[in-house]
Amino acid sequence: MRKVTLFWIFAFVITAFAVVYQRQTGPTYPRKVHVQFDDTTLVKLKLPRSAECNAAVDIVLPKLSLEWNGYIYYRRFPTNDEWSVMPFLLNENDEMVASLPSDLPPAAKLEYYLEFDKSFTDVSFAVAKDAPLIIRFKGAVPSWALMPHIVLMFIAMLFSNLVGIMALFKSPRFRFYGMLTFILLLVGGLIFGPVVQYYAFGQAWTGFPVGADLTDNKTLIAFLFWLVAVIANWKKERPWLSVFAALVTLVVYLIPHSMRGSQFDYETGKVITGMVMPIL
Numbered sequence: 164m165r166k167v168t169l170f171w172i173f174a175f176v177i178t179a180f181a182v183v184y185q186r187q188t189g190p191t192y193p194r195k196v197h198v199q200f201d202d203t204t205l206v207k208l209k210l211p212r213s214a215e216c217n218a219a220v221d222i223v224l225p226k227l228s229l230e231w232n233g234y235i236y237y238r239r240f241p242t243n244d245e246w247s248v249m250p251f252l253l254n255e256n257d258e259m260v261a262s263l264p265s266d267l268p269p270a271a272k273l274e275y276y277l278e279f280d281k282s283f284t285d286v287s288f289a290v291a292k293d294a295p296l297i298i299r300f301k302g303a304v305p306s307w308a309l310m311p312h313i314v315l316m317f318i319a320m321l322f323s324n325l326v327g328i329m330a331l332f333k334s335p336r337f338r339f340y341g342m343l344t345f346i347l348l349l350v351g352g353l354i355f356g357p358v359v360q361y362y363a364f365g366q367a368w369t370g371f372p373v374g375a376d377l378t379d380n381k382t383l384i385a386f387l388f389w390l391v392a393v394i395a396n397w398k399k400e401r402p403w404l405s406v407f408a409a410l411v412t413l414v415v416y417l418i419p420h421s422m423r424g425s426q427f428d429y430e431t432g433k434v435i436t437g438m439v440m441p442i443l
Contacts, residue, residue, distance in 0.1 A: 178324055219265065270427040319344055324409060370383055376425065385416075
């Protein structure tokens with residue numbers, strides 16, 4: 164019993180590490196920056212890199228000295244459009260707010276950066292001007308599709324790590340949890356996953372053989388390796404195959420989510436896949 168408890172603990176630690184790593188490296192999670200105004204004012208910002216279509220995308224700063232002016236520059240990505248500019252203005256909560264346009268189709272992207280200057284001086288600086296942030300827009304995904312997808316994929320990752328550890332130490336229950344991992348990947352990744360993507364970007368499947376979406380393809384790879392492991396272990400124990408499937412699943416899970424994902428082509432008006440989204 165103690166050994167099984169340790170298996171679960173190690174599996175959970177590995178899964179938690181993978182989740183944190185993916186959140187810190189994924190190209191759709193907000194970028195955290197520190198902005199220094201004068202010598203005493205340090206502002207922490209979360210700059211969005213993913214947003215819903217037609218929902219407000221506000222960049223919010225606490226109220227600064229009236230000497231400071233702020234602007235957000237943005238344009239469609241990837242294009243050579245001229246930069247549009249929106250000033251930061253005070254709202255009713257005494258916050259400085261600038262908004263990005265959000266009346267864009269699913270999978271459309273903008274790139275943007277911030278600039279600040281101090282009135283009647285030559286003091287000015289920019290945030291992310293040399294490497295603008297990229298924000299991708301998506302359709303609203305209903306919770307009945309999104310929550311099962313997230314929960315089932317997390318549990319699948321947890322069980323995959325558990326099976327790998329159990330198989331490594333030749334625990335007899337590794338085949339049972341291997342079957343559960345396979346079922347969870349099937350339901351969470353290949354059933355709810357396409358449903359989520361359809362609501363978000365208008366296309367259910369953009370991986371092999373119809374596209375090069377990295378998220379779809381890595382889900383497919385993990386599923387196929389677990390299919391082989393489950394079949395191979397059906398009548399005879401072959402723990403090394405389960406260990407290998409667990410390692411493959413961990414590797415593909417560590418690949419940042421939404422890289423090479425769907426992207427709206429402003430020239431053709433169509434959504435394409437397999438585009439590289441820089442990690443900024």
